[in-house]
Amino acid sequence: MFGCMKLKRGVFPGRFQPPHYGHVKAIKWALDKVADELIVIIGSAQDSFSLKNPLTAGERFTLLRKLLVNEAGSYLHRISIVPVMDINSNKQWVRYLEMLLPPFNTVISGNPLVQLLFEDSGYEVYTPPMFSRSKCSGTYIRKAIIEGSQWEDCVPETIVEDLNKMGFAERLKRLSRGDE
Amino acid sequence: MFGCMKLKRGVFPGRFQPPHYGHVKAIKWALDKVADELIVIIGSAQDSFSLKNPLTAGERFTLLRKLLVNEAGSYLHRISIVPVMDINSNKQWVRYLEMLLPPFNTVISGNPLVQLLFEDSGYEVYTPPMFSRSKCSGTYIRKAIIEGSQWEDCVPETIVEDLNKMGFAERLKRLSRGDE
Amino acid sequence: MFGCMKLKRGVFPGRFQPPHYGHVKAIKWALDKVADELIVIIGSAQDSFSLKNPLTAGERFTLLRKLLVNEAGSYLHRISIVPVMDINSNKQWVRYLEMLLPPFNTVISGNPLVQLLFEDSGYEVYTPPMFSRSKCSGTYIRKAIIEGSQWEDCVPETIVEDLNKMGFAERLKRLSRGDE
Amino acid sequence: MFGCMKLKRGVFPGRFQPPHYGHVKAIKWALDKVADELIVIIGSAQDSFSLKNPLTAGERFTLLRKLLVNEAGSYLHRISIVPVMDINSNKQWVRYLEMLLPPFNTVISGNPLVQLLFEDSGYEVYTPPMFSRSKCSGTYIRKAIIEGSQWEDCVPETIVEDLNKMGFAERLKRLSRGDE
């Protein structure tokens, strides 16, 4: 069924705040069903220590790679990870990715804005199946941490440990106290 | 009464998301009562595909010019349209317009921030009479589209058709689903 | 007790919208207890004429210096004031200050984000004792002005007069009417 | 011969430091032979008071419009003038113009970089016939002014007068003394 989609290079943009099981499932699905090769884009790479982007791009890069090594090891040689900073113009964003990256012909994303921008530039867009999204989005996890509720099911134990070493929960809670 | 204001070049800044009857009325009023010549500034020209600025500057330029051709044709030779990108400093904004544009000596705007900034730089500011503003502001139209309520009265039929061809309503609704 | 902290140069970042008694108390405390010398950073120096930053950096510089001359004159020779523009990356902010300023070894701030960023870069952070903070923060003062309630107790009379000459209350009220 | 090119909107990018007869000839040629409508782009609009760009975008806008009124009056209703600031990426420049401007389908330019970038984005590029280019380029005029040699033949008398009122020659000579 997806045979005709083979021999494709896809991009998978995300912010990975933090990386979680949902990302792993979506990346595996993309490489099983849509693309031969995947460029995983760590978006908003310039941002960190904010409520929306608590982790730096480098921290996300490290965690994401470890997550993929542990949970998607056999896919690893088909994946590149590239941090990409935001630009101030949505309309230019896809062209900017085309400039920075090797040629790609498809995108895998569940994000409405990403989908809209790639369709506007003429790309095929694939929506990965949800993985308990109500519980395991980055937004959910960050909210759960600030409120002190359970979130550790969304992330493998080894990543939880690394997040703890980075002081992720503490950082988020302090950021939630605001900037004045 | 407005005789002394003649022989003036005015600026009329707006975001035109989308252009509507209120803009036409204000531009005609400005050219009838305040200015001999008008530079219509399409502000936030770098932004698009966002809830506040769904259309690109080029789309707004095209729609606005068509709107003026149809609804204010006899004024057209006294109007220039110039897209202008935001800068990150309100205090510098008027000076930045002075640098980019031919000399002007007045501004026509109902926007409180625009009025404040031009007055701070020593300009005369004119507030155009409202045109059913409660219903026909850009903010109202964008909200009506997202909520599925009536908005087409604010815009001539031919512009509604062009907006439909651009997928304006669809774009806005998808943007309203958020960025993650 | 604080003897070992002597011979230190500290930084005291703030936005000073507007400068108030709380700033004076904190600066005196910092120079009494923590640092020999203090660089007072006027942050978000590029911003003005916004609800969060109504005053320009230059207006804040002028008011703050007058406030310190009047209320902390004997400390003045140990204080430098430096306006600093924001950058788009929290993680880089402390390194950026290190690049712009003479070497410093401590920070005095009650702001959770500032504290987090300096600790992340390995600095000692001191929290100054609150001065009726519930009433005399910049946020409180700006809110009180917009709502027409009392705020003049937070600021010496001479600074209130200067703020009135600058049209501070009028500016804030007009900004609160929004940007369209 | 050019019938099939009719019904086209062209862009004509330049820096106009200063506007001269060569620009007039090229614009007339473009509207005679290539395009129904022309958007004249004043490039590097952010720059001024430099050896390469002594005039501000606003000064160039004013001079260029006057030049066209005087020398190409019958073409005026088919011309728009738009100042455009540089971006830091040549590869994105054409996409950036597409975002800012109404749709266009051709470009008229003798500049090798402009030609290359538009061709790279799939546009037809037309090279206007040279108008004594060896003598009447912006580069030639600026060099002649600094060296005190003759340049006034390249520009109509009325524009020479305006340049003199702006202190163009004086400005250029002072800029040539360098920055430090």
Added chain:
Amino acid sequence: MFGCMKLKRGVFPGRFQPPHYGHVKAIKWALDKVADELIVIIGSAQDSFSLKNPLTAGERFTLLRKLLVNEAGSYLHRISIVPVMDINSNKQWVRYLEMLLPPFNTVISGNPLVQLLFEDSGYEVYTPPMFSRSKCSGTYIRKAIIEGSQWEDCVPETIVEDLNKMGFAERLKRLSRGDE
């Protein structure tokens, strides 16, 4: 001898205009002698279609990966390629890389500025042995192309073919005709 340097992650910054044998030799040397893992940074990623940076970051990424696949296949699993845009502050550059990338502890570079900046930030810097650098630097290759002299020895045949398909020589020659 290099045993103590093992278990290290290094960065190898370059502009790769174009990728050539010198890069392959240096990368192999770095992975043989200095680092367990290497992040190859494609610098000045925002720039292209200029004399110094004719190729886009995406073109360089594609060519470099192909070059490494062909000439350093057994090293490939130890290499990541990341395009990085310039910032406007040399002093911040190393900190900016630390923010964007997984933790690294060494740098391999023959570039004097890169060496200086990393040493200033406390890093060990390794200079790779030169590979006929007088002939096979990017600067040499670009100059040779513009002057029409021989350069193809510096690059494997398959990369020469790809450069020809991209119109590399033609692009460079046209860029050398200048921007006005």
Added chain:
Amino acid sequence: MFGCMKLKRGVFPGRFQPPHYGHVKAIKWALDKVADELIVIIGSAQDSFSLKNPLTAGERFTLLRKLLVNEAGSYLHRISIVPVMDINSNKQWVRYLEMLLPPFNTVISGNPLVQLLFEDSGYEVYTPPMFSRSKCSGTYIRKAIIEGSQWEDCVPETIVEDLNKMGFAERLKRLSRGDE
């Protein structure tokens, strides 16, 4: 003779690469003859580790303050030092300084571009008398260091020592070897 110029606040912009006797003389002259108070602007504050700007703003701030303490101690209470980053528009530069700094009404500078920009904004400009400028400009000192000739006469011994501790000569020489 200069009585009428008293009660003035002046700005003295420079790059201070490095600070030298010429700066001291000019600052003293400015405070003797022109201004009651002086804001010394450390320009191009974002730049460092380049041939034109080898020192960071912080290093220049530190050296300049020490130079003034040693050589102009009795003037110190009338001097503020403020690092200021470049913006990309000469025309806006004076307005940008007006936004960042307390009100000033004069400028002291021997730099042709600075003089031109302030005059264009309607300021009085004072040219300080030269202090053996042929030998003691920043440009001369940096050139002398790279060429290994004598420069130490331009700077007090204690500043030479500090420059040596910072590795100033070494840094400049390495930067002169170029960026590839």
